[in-house]
Amino acid sequence: MTLHVALLRGLNVGGANALPMAELRALCEGLGWRNVQSHLASGNLIFEAEGTRDELAARLRTALAGRGLDVPVLVLPPAELRRAVTGCPFSPAAPKLVHAGFLYGQAAIDRDLFARLAEPGDGLEESGGLLWLHTPGGFGRSKLAQRLEAIAGVPLTARNLSSLGKLVLMLDAREETR
Known part of the structure; x- marks a missing residue:
């Protein structure tokens, strides 16, 4: 079995697409995935599966749809998550300030829209399939986040960089026991 990371978009955000993590893990195990772990309630998974x-x-998206949830799913290899963490183009004051x-x-980046909404110090960079956003004033208050x-x-x-770092730690712990 191969180790993977799944990032689910819009799960348990603002009361929409609600699904407890225990139920999500059980759903994944029902797909034949093994050693399913979740991080936070927003749909971050580490699991082993073939495919x-x-x-x-x-x-996974089809299984979620069977529960009435419309949740896009992105599955990544562990190396891609690690590359994201080590490739951050910003040096934030706190890891939660970079997404x-x-x-x-x-x-197809709209730089004009970014410029209209950005506050002083905000930054945006694209690199290797990732769009990095630095919001020194806080992501939750940023017009860019919306x-x-x-x-x-x-x-x-x-x-955010903090969540990604925790996922990498979970991957490291998993790989040490393999």
Whole structure:
């Protein structure tokens, strides 16, 4: 079995697409996935399974749809998550101030929209299928956070650097026991 990471977009956000993590893990185990772990309630999974990234993402999305949930799924190899953490183009004061947007397609960045919404110190960088957003004033208060997909020009799912770091620690612990 191969180790994978799944990032679910819009799960348990603002009361929409609600699913307890225990139920999500059980759903994944029902797909034949093994050693399923979750991090936070927003749909971050580490699991072992056979299949391509696209096949695994489609299987989970179909299973979620069977529960009435419309949740896009992105499956990544552990190396891609590690590359994201080590490739951050910003040096934030706190890891929660930088978000990596994992893109579901080719970005078409609207730099004019970014410039209109940005506060002093905000930064935006695209690199290797990721859209990085630095919001020193806080992601929750940023106008950019609310319009990130419009800026990217493509759907994405974002995670802050702190969450990504914790997922990498979970991967490291998993790989040490393999």
